[in-house]
Amino acid sequence: MSELVIETAGSVRTLLLNRPAKLNAFTAALHADLRAALADAIADDGVKVIVLTGEGRAFSSGQDLTEDLPRDAQGGVDLGPALERDYNPLIKQITTSPKPTIAALNGPAVGAAMNIALACDIVLAARSATLQEAFAKIALIPDAGGTWLLPRLIGPKRALALMLTAEPVTAEQGLAMGLVYKLYEDASFRADVAAFAAKLASGPGLAYRMMREAVLASAGNDLDAQLALEAQLQRRAGASHDFAEGVAAFLAKRPPQFQGR
Structure with missing residues (x-):
């Protein structure tokens, strides 16, 4: 085996x-x-x-x-x-x-x-x-x-x-x-x-990837650098299909269907 x-x-x-x-x-x-x-x-x-x-x-x-x-x-x-x-x-x-x-x-x-x-x-x-x-x-x-x-x-x-x-x-x-x-x-x-x-x-794969990126970078960043990175990544997350789906699902009181994009 x-x-x-x-x-x-x-x-x-x-x-x-x-x-x-x-x-x-x-x-x-x-x-x-x-x-x-x-x-x-x-x-x-x-x-x-x-x-x-x-x-x-x-x-x-x-x-x-x-x-x-x-x-x-x-x-x-x-x-x-x-x-x-x-x-x-x-x-x-x-x-x-x-x-x-x-x-x-x-x-x-x-x-x-x-x-x-x-x-x-x-x-x-x-x-x-x-x-x-x-x-x-x-x-x-x-x-x-x-x-x-x-x-x-x-x-x-x-x-x-x-x-x-x-x-x-x-x-x-x-x-x-x-x-x-x-x-x-x-x-x-x-x-x-x-x-x-x-x-x-079943969660938001794109957001997961960016969370991991941010946490990994935090080991070498000071606070200012980390805040700037968060803003950069959050702009990407806010423009994603998954964010729109998450908000729509929240308002409709239904489970979200994330696609990782």
């Missing part, structure tokens, strides 16, 4: 990590398949929302440490090229996606997998899920954007504490910290995620 299962339901594309015997640990081959599937989902006009989740009892345990470690010309371990080839492009692909991305944590998200999940726009978690910056356990630093993402989400001191201690965060704790948006019971998790994603996919 494929190590990445691709499912489409309506306007929702689900990418399912499918190495349950290895807790969906990442290999170079799985990375390549996932990046290709993300590119296809982003390019497909019929896809409005992308969901990333795992098969079995884990979202992902992170890097598959049974793979041969990359080495330099002198035979020493060199992890840099693998990050540059696999993890860094994946994180950039997720964070710059014009379509909303959802990480659906069906179980533990460990190491780089935690940071891949945090790179997504929304994190949904089953009650049994955990998140763990486990790098210190093997004397590494958090990668896959973890040292950039986590401090911005929960503050530098708490982020550093999670990195230094490598302690797991329960789904409930993640919800309280703001790492997780919604928590669902394990038994209904798949159905709840599908319903959430379908509802999101």
Whole structure:
């Protein structure tokens, strides 16, 4: 069976990590398949929302440490090229996606997998899920954007504490910290995620794209620059078909039929 299962339901594309015997640990081959599937989902006009989740009892345990470690010309371990080839492009692909991305944590998200999940726009978690910056356990630093993402989400001191201690965060704790948006019971998790994603996919795709653009730009903008960007994007939103439809639907007291334009 494929190590990445691709499912489409309506306007929702689900990418399912499918190495349950290895807790969906990442290999170079799985990375390549996932990046290709993300590119296809982003390019497909019929896809409005992308969901990333795992098969079995884990979202992902992170890097598959049974793979041969990359080495330099002198035979020493060199992890840099693998990050540059696999993890860094994946994180950039997720964070710059014009379509909303959802990480659906069906179980533990460990190491780089935690940071891949945090790179997504929304994190949904089953009650049994955990998140763990486990790098210190093997004397590494958090990668896959973890040292950039986590401090911005929960503050530098708490982020550093999670990195230094490598302690797991329960789904409930993640919800309280703001790492997780919604928590669902394990038994209904798949159905709840599908319903959430379908509802999101029915929303205004053009406005979604501009929201993501604005939030991404805010990391490097001062207030004046961000206010100017908001005005620019709002002019585009106000001239859109979706805005006219949203107002018409509001006045007619009916659900809007957005077209993403």
